[in-house]
Structure formats: structure tokens, C-alpha cells
Amino acid sequence: MDDKKIDLTPCRPWPKETDFESVVASVVARASATHSQTLSFWDGLLVGFRRLARPMIAVAACLVILAWSSALLRGASESTATIGGAVGDSRVALMNWAVQGNTASTMEMLAVLEGLR
């Protein structure tokens, strides 16, 4: 194999060593100016979505738990309402019973009501 380098320095006049950093600075300035604009648009949206992904999942999980517990509570309150309704009906029945002149005393009726609470 021909492993000796050929001096191609004359083909590489650009940029001169003295100008190299200024050319680099110019490239960086042009690139970063538009890079930040691009980031603020679609890429920014993507980056923002990626950053928000975990909090969004956490919030979604919380919402699911809330919905589930709220459904449980609703079910429980419906049961309570049914019981409450039954108690109310019993009270009305006792009142009717007392008003109709039955022998049960008011104290007994109150004791019964107290027991139903």
C-alpha cells in the first residue's frame, strides 16, 4: 500500500488560521440565531411536550384515581340516602302510630327514634 501522504496544503487555503475563529463565530451566530427561532416553534413544541410528558402522566393518574374514588363515594352516598329514606319512612310511621292513639308513650317513641339514628 502507498502509505505516504501527499501534501495537499495548497488546496486548503481557507479559512486562513487567522480568520478561522471569525468564520467559526459567523457560522455559530447564523446557526444559533435560527436555531432558537426553530426551537420556539415546532421543536420547542416537541421539547415542551417531552418535558411535560411525565407531569402529564402523573396528572392523568391522579385524575383516574379521583374519578374512581368519586365513583365510590357517589355509590356510598346513594346507599346512605337509601338508608336515610328508610329511617325517614320509619319516623313517619311511628308518628302516625302515636297520632292514632296507640299506647306507646312519647318516650318510647323517642327511644325508638334514637335507636334508629
Next chain:
Amino acid sequence: MASANPQIDIAQLVRRAQVGDKAAFAELARMFLRPAYAVALPIVKNTADAEELAQEALVAALQKLAQLKSPERFAGWLMQIVRNRSLNHLARHRVPSASVDSAEQAAPQLGGIDPLVQQRLLNELRQLTELQQHVVLLHDMENWTHTEIGAALEISVESSRQHLFQARRRLRESLGKRGIRSSENG
């Protein structure tokens, strides 16, 4: 790309640049400005255009960096942008036969380099295939390794070696005929 582990360094730089790190932008520009020029030159065959295209391609690559899924493939991705832009430029500004004389007049004398020697060397380079020119310029002008050239040009390491060998042999023959001394520095 003179670094012990270029893949890791470049991938890290690219990741930093993707989140807007300007220092990483600058380091990537330093590393790839001249290689981009070395890839553009064999296509557009004009130093001034190659300079402009290298800068434009690098700016475009840095701007679109967020689109790059594999940071370790930055070199190949950039070189593809340089190639595409150079070919587009060539298609737009194709001149039937670029006069050597006008090119010699246009070639600026930079860094004490004789423009005549530069132009003759460029002319001899043009006799090589495009791939041979890419390989010989990246290897002998930019000191890239065959592994780096292979990754950037998407060819095998062995293919890169072969192209370099053939390019050097042809250049030595033609430069020797024209009496231009090719200083060899191992």
C-alpha cells in the same frame, strides 16, 4: 477529527448542541468546517463556491440539529447535506467548461501559497473520481482516519483505503509528469 474517541465526543457535542449549547455549536463548526469544504470542493470544483457551500451546509446542519435522531451519525449526515447542496449548486450554476485560466485568475493568493501550484493541484485532483477526491482530501488534508472517512462517506474502511491508494498513485504520476513536487510527510 483528532480525538481519542471521536464517536463519543461528537455524539456528546451534538447532544449539547441540540439543546442550544453555543460552545458545542462552535466546537462542531471547528471540527467540520474544513472537512465540509473538502467534500464540497471535488463536486463544485471551485474554491470560492466550496467555501461558501461548506459554511452554508454547516449552518443548515446546526439549524436542523434537532431532527438528527442518532447524534453519532452527525459526520455522515453533515457530509450528505454538503453533497446535496453542492450538487444542487452545480445543477444551478453549471458552466459548460470552466476555464482554467479564469480559475487561476480568480484563485486568491492566501497564506503565501502560489495560486498556480494550487490550481494545478486542483486540476490534478479533478482527474480523480469524486469518491477518490473526497477520500484523499479528508485523509491527507484533514488528517481523518479511514474509520472516520468510512463513517462520513458511508463506505467501508477497506474501500476507503483502496480509494486513497489509487488516488495517491494517480496524483503522484500526474504531479510527477508536470514537475510539481509533492512533498511527502509520512
